[in-house]
Amino acid sequence: MSDPALLKHTPLESAHVACGARMVEFGGWYMPVQYSGIMEEHRAVRSASGMFDISHMGEVIVSGPGALAWLESLLTNRVGKLAVTRGQYTLMLDERGGVIDDLIIYRTGELSYFLVINGACRDLDLEWMHGHLPSDGSVVLQDQGNDYAAIALQGPDAEKALRALYPACDIPKRNGIAPLIPSHVASDGIVPSLVARTGYTGEDGFELFVPVAHGIALWESLLAAGVKPCGLGSRDTLRLEMGYPLNGSDLSRDRTPLEAGLDRFVGLDDPEKVDFYGRKALEQQRSEGLPSRLTPLKLSVQGPPLRSHYPVLADGVAVGETCSGALSPSLGEGIAMAYLPEVCRIPGTQLEIEVRGRRYAASIATLPFYKKPSL
Template sequence: MSDTPLLRTPLFENHVALGAKMVPFAGWEMPVQYSGIVPEHQAVRKAVGVFDISHMGQFIVSGDDALAFLNRSLTNDVSKLEIGQGQYSLMLNDAGGVIDDLILYRTSQLEYFVVVNASMIDVDWAHLRSLLSSEEDVHMANLSDATAGLAVQGPKSRAVFEKIFGSEAVFPPHNSIFVSADDAGFMWLCGTGYTGEDGFEFFSPASNASAWFDKIVAAVREEGGVPCGLGARDTLRLEMGYPLNGNDLSPAKTPLEAGLGFFVAMEKEAFTGKAALTSQKKAGLPSKLAAFKMTGTAPPPRPHYPVAYNGEIVGEVASGTQSPSLSAGIGMVYLPTEAAKIGTAIEIEIRGRRFPAEIVKKPFYRKDGV
């Protein structure tokens, strides 16, 4: 157990005042739930919820060579971004393993806004700095300690948006970013989320966070929603099959094995990890990240539970939970490629007993029910 004190977001006192249950997460003391994981999950699916995402990291990368630098540092093709657009991308090591997954936005001709995972802020910053050449015109700023972030997610997020920003304000389209500045500082308003629902995220100066949070919580409650913790955020993202870095993504697995090849621009001339990915594609993938659903009555699957195929243990659960929307256990696991096909029968070992499961197509949850 680490002796390092847990970090707190600028909204810590707000969470405590609302009766949140606080837990350690990625070095931070964060709310895992307020009213309960299931009601918070259902609120986001049916109405709206607000999450504190202030623990996540934000970098600014700018300069004449910023595009070329980011294009060789990340997997996706940064040159495809128009000003105001964002994209999902990955940061790899030389062996092609995933250091982190992130969202990259182009905020102007020569500037980019990068949002990284909370536990990886220092690692990502050091990695990017290590790739930077002194001859390049690239400037980097780490804003993580100075900013706070909120995510408003759910079918009624647009109604909340209008209450907060006015009916004339433009709701950010999917994978977009608007940047504004006033006497209180900059705001980055993003059309992204981690739940599969309509919604937006925004980052602003930490000094303004408490007031923003209180205002948004009030608007969310008016629309039948609630403040939400990390527990619901995890069940929501897993129902969509979205990976969690540290569970479903790791330096030991490539994005090709993780099923994220769509976000890897192999046609680019060069990027960190490309040679390893090229070799892996030629040799064939040793494993694939597969989605599974429990097929009978069983306890919820949890990370690290052993997974059996044809009677033999072949891996362990990467992410697993009880799906509130499906009333069934779901999860993801790296399996040998022959075992990762849709319809394959596997078993999850839970407290010494094996329970049946089946490989299914992602996402687990679909709004149309199909």
């Protein structure tokens, strides 16, 4: 493992250690990968509630009279669709249509927006944003990544836990954001505590943003409310069961959101969406046809857990490799994502995934891999 001294540290680290976390390097951060066990944590989120430290993620506030127009040029989804208090998933592309980052943007005021970006690419994202900021001062960019501690509270019992802790809080609807009305968690000056009804698990849940100094108190009050601490390990299996992409594994500068199957978050067909970085490249790619598509795969046989960088074969010929993979804790099956050329979708094509020299039969699955049992 990398030397922890060289890594970035979350404000909740002492709480993780107190909870018995196993700490690992992740995207330059020293983060908990698990506490009691990945399987157990995964199940807690699917059946009750769990919490994840997401303080490594970056918070950026964009405001000013030029904010909307600038954000429209920076992001793929149409920001203008957002009413105040609403959020959306979106992507930031380079001119070639490659993904710099995927993020959630919330509109927190008439002229202000709250962006939550990936921990591993905070510096790159901010560099890109600053490099494309209009010079007329009409847009103000504030990096508040080091001002916030953030916790994702996820699972069917998440709302109950939140209501118990914040009875006065006006709990947002799905994809919405609201002030986290403090009982003991205050807002510090320009760092307002916020609660968004978003997540990365496929379950109902919230992402709570509080001033750094209040992070541990929030973690401990959730712990006392019976919410299970969960690490990056279960965060990864939960998101993969839903087919949610992970930047750096499933998304990169070498792939476009069209190849990643994220068309519905790209405003190409929205007449009100203006030009944005990468748009021309996407239009060209669409007219020429996609070289590959991010494809969900499932092992058809019993086999080892799938992981990234395993070769994928079609009729015995290597056609790609997995970019994410896991043994799905909910399904007990090997699941993976891979960028594959269109020929792999021709019915009758024999797909295989190779693990340590052995080939295992696989088939194309539909997303999400895991569907919540209907009541």
